[in-house]
Amino acid sequence: MPTETPSPRVNTSYVLDQLRRGLETSLRHSDPAIRARAAEKVERWCSVLEGMARGALSVGSRTPVEGVPAWVTLDVAHGGFATGQLLAGGPLEPYEQERLASLPNPEGATTERSRLNAWFLRDDGQRELSAALHSGCYRVRVPEEGALLTVTWLLGRGESERALELLETLAPLADRLRFYPAPDARPFSPSAVVRVQTVRTTVEQLDSVQLRPQIAKMNETLRVWNPLYDRAVELFLETVRGELPHLAVEGGELVRRPDGQGRVEGGWPCQSWPEGWHERARQLLRDYEAERLNHTLCGKPEHPKANFARLRGFLEQCVADARSLTGRDVGSIRKILASYVTRHGAPGSEQLRRVRDEQARMAAQPTGNELAMQVADRLRALPGDEGLSTLEVVSAPVGGHPIPPHLLEKVERSLEAPIDQLVERGVIGSGEVLATVLPQITSQVGAAGIEDPDLRRLYTAIYAAFRRRRSLLLLDLQHQVRFDELPWVEAIRPFRKSDLGARALARQTLEQVSTLALTSFPQTLLPNKLIQELYALAKGADLKLPLVEELAADIFMGTFSMKYLDAARSAARLLEGTLYARYYDVPTELLLELDDREKRWGKDTSPGFAELCTERAGAKQAGWSVARNGTIIEQAQILTTHNLAVLFEALGLAATLRPALPHLAELCFQWLVRQQSMKIDHWKARLQMVKNTAYAWRQMLFFLSLVERFALQEFLDWAREHVEEQDEAFVRRFEPVMAGLEWVSAGKTFDASGRGGPMGRARRFLGWSDGRHWLLEG
Template sequence: MDKNTGNRLPAPGLPTAGLSTAGLSTAGLFDHHLTDEGLARLWSMLDSGRYEVRAPQEAALLCVAWLVRAGESAAAAALVEEIRPFAGEVRFAPHPADRPVPGADAVHVRTVGEVAGMLARRAPRPGIAAQHEALTVWRPFEDELLDHWLRAGADPGQDAGQDPGQDAGQHTEEGAALLARYRRLAATHTRCAKHLDPKSNPAVLRRALEEQVAGRALSPRLAGLLRHAVASMVAKRGRPGSAEHTRLRGAQAAQADRAAHQDLAALVLRRLAPLDVSRGVEDIGPLIAPVTAEEAARYGLPAGAVVPAPVRAAVATARSAPLDTLLEHGLIPSAEVLGEVAEQLICTHTARGYADPALRTLMAATYRAGRDRRYPSWWTPEHHARITELPWVRAVAPWVADPVEQARSTLRTLGEGWVRAFPGAGLPNSTVRMLSGLARLAELPVPFAAEPLADSYSGMAGPEVLAAARTAAGLLRGTVYERYHGIDYAAVRDLADARDRHGFALLCAERAGRPEQPLVSDPAVVAQAHILTTSNLATLVVHAGLAPRGGWGGPARGAFAAATGPAATVKSTACAWRQLLFHLALCDADEQASVLTWIDARAARLPARAAARIARPLADLRQAAAVR
């Protein structure tokens, strides 16, 4: 029923209350959700977000419900009539869920299923398992052996075999029981092999015990070894039952009570089990919390045991949150991982244009549900167009903001995240290709240039490379970037205007000092193309409006730090230095001077090797910056 006007949608032959959806056919489920009860259930899902859209068509009835609640009964009825012929074959209803569906801005590094797979593959650590066995099995048994010989008279300073007053037959019977238990323990507990060392003190005690149980007198050598072993063990740990010995064994028992890493990983795996394996998790707190009393009783773990840091770090990668949040918490470790996360933002970029929160979340779920999971990089403009043309998505389209501006906003978000978090790194080629697709939806006049930058047969630069170079020329002519690299951006612009793809490729080869090498394969020539085009940075600034918060000084400092850091390689340093020059070129005069002063101070503190590596580039930078 229309919540505002009271007009009933077509749902013939069904009651309006008390009907369970269990056992309903696809058509019956469709009709049920058009009753008062069904619409109320859908409205509840929209408000709580507790639903799953596993395929795009499962969002259709939620769109109907949203239209009804918005007072658009005619649009809702038209949508119902359009999809009703398929109701017997297609499920148009969502699946109920215990947890809210992620919001339109939510992204994650790994899904719950991927994290679960990582934890399931965590193999037990043999060293830790052996230590646990030693503390819980063999140390207590050694104490019993030592106590037996002390009571039998093998105390330091006494003759071995001297009985202080207890019956020898009783000692023999106890000894036989100890040896039998040793054999059972050795057969069951095989991780710790120290007890097998014949020269160890416990082995000497056992060997002497075997002689005693067999009724044979100890040889003088074995008797001496026995006295020495007993004396050594008492000196090291104290007599069993003494305060010193009790304190030591108490500390060791506490250590043994600590759950093994793999046991705690298995507990976290159980906590993950009820969750949707295809999504991230908004709140990871309960997943990595210490062991509860209930879990301790059920799984034999110590209550309050803390989940190990490596396990917590693995679970954190499934955190679902806005991109800025993941970057602030260091959950995106590299530009490559940012590229993987970018796909999630790109696929839902249109959904973020809906003002209504419930509709925004629903549309994000719809776009995500279109993913073909067979391919790691699945998003394309064509895929996006197919989702956009679905009848229920079309029906709510009047409530979305300009999709072109939404695409540009997503480009800015990704570009700002990249420049802020990884100012010295270039974007992976796979990410550039996705950005190129998004640029089409954003109706940018210039595409992004992805490798290969030239035709493999002719060696001519691609048209998008010329466009990127022309954009860079307009932005950077007369800047420190042009002076440092010795670029004649006026000539570059002329080549681009003339669409001289061959001439541009020759220019790159000449700048690399390899005029016979093609642009498509020689790394030095390709590097010159990246310099002339700024690896798409100029395109993001000019056409997508990239402008990092706080200005370009921060990225410039970050790029210098990346170029001189301990993990820098020759290749990464070259890329970071190119990024540094770009960021610096967009600083105003005061900010540029401040960054250069900071660079000089930072360079003076570098280790000798790092300082030597950048000495020449730094001198060239100072010279280029001094020219106005």
């Protein structure tokens, strides 16, 4: 029997830390938009904390909000903490208020929401929902907004009993939730292309772009303070008798006095006072004060040691009583004028004109935030909840000035294109982002078995909305709410046919998406959100794949469900005798023979698999810690290959991807070398880096295990050269990892401590360590 692991307890420390960070950002950040967003997060974390304190929130449960079924869409903060708010509830939206104003108060309706829900079940409301079903002129932002559309469709098909059963399920929450869709003038039309975000979201991001402080200060100096400085210099130069003051230059170099200061030549200022000089000086001082009221970004004009500030001080003294100037004062003015003339040129000179013209050109250029506003204005003319078919509408220059690349990158996130094209352009830059856009495709795959076009479109809209739900923090091996658990989805289950065409489409999409994820982001684990989509596609293809999620070490329950053992068996069949199996000392025979099952928390688990992972992690001693849990979870990932073997075996990817495997291994290696070479100061970030690079190393080994021997040798030669191109400190620190790969590739094995070679210098590279990781030493 496996060693009993104490059940983790969710406490308030994480919530309090998030609340503290949010408060600091909301109070101290320089960007008002970021402060506002942080303040919203603070409110959400306060709701979490209050709910936990009152016992109204059961963190770790599928139903954390008292009296609310699991299928209701919750507002979930970072880390999976429910705030207690229901996303289909809350204040009435404008379209609801407008509708409500035209309605009578029906009997039995206790709230404004219940009035609206009741109206949509009456004749007029049903006619409106029926028209929306046929036209597609509606939007489902959260899954609940598709419930009454489903009722309408069922009634239209004569399925009154199913419709009534569904209404009975919805009734207890009809006073709080929107079960009706948002109206829209444009039909909702599922597409074969995807986008990362809507036009409306991009507009919001562009609106939040602010001028960088350094640029703002520079522009203020060029537009406001330099002209005033020029006027002050000109005023004093008018008082000079003889040659203009300047710094002596010989052979292109300044001539310096014994004290190191530049030698000033030319006439002296304050020798004559042209007519009207004092009034013009007073006007300059008044102009400066007026400008200073409106322009406060740049502090240099007020700095007592800055030449402009000193010159203004002398101006004030001259205006009040020029006779109060001392010889030292006049000398200081002469030196300021000499420095100015030498550096910029005399007033009216070609040198000064060129300098000021160039500065004026720079100051006249639109700033980043000004260009962002222009691009946002272009986008505002387009439908906000859709994407862009092309970038041409917004990428044209503004007044001859091109749109900066960083702004175009923001706009690209709304570009609608096939997934592979967005990956190639870098718009989809990770498996996590891929997972967010994939429901736009998988929703259509899931709807392929529905004959009725209205229901097919509705199903697609509900599915896409459902996949936007944020996952809850769950304990006791509970699973997230599944799409089929939505009562209105269950109600239409009989009308979905799993025919051969739909299954073939699901399998084809599963192969394409898996291949795209593995070849685009070979160094990273498949994220849980993406695994959910792959699972849905596999189910549609009638494939029972034991796809496993990445487990959180801080809430690990000390056991594994049976699918982890099933996945490990798949890996054992595929990898027996390979480099991967030798490197990690995978007990393939034991895994293939292991067949135990035990009920825990109502789930089928494998105590033998949990015990094996615990033993391999060297964590047999009783106790509980995040690090200990992490070492056990990592062993489960090693034995299962975290879904790689399952996908390769079930979909035949080994044959499909074999030509690309050496390149994928190289990408993994290059990525982890870059990560390991980065200077990271924060210890948590360093720990995360080691874990991530160990995962990339494992993926690399998997790819190398399926290539021919000559390809492996070519990789080893290339990898050794690549390592030796790095700095000496990295080579010395990484040498045990590289030596370990070469040791096992030569047919050798590690000892029980994970070492090999002379003096045990070759080491097995793992990410988790119950103690300081040896790669972080020194």
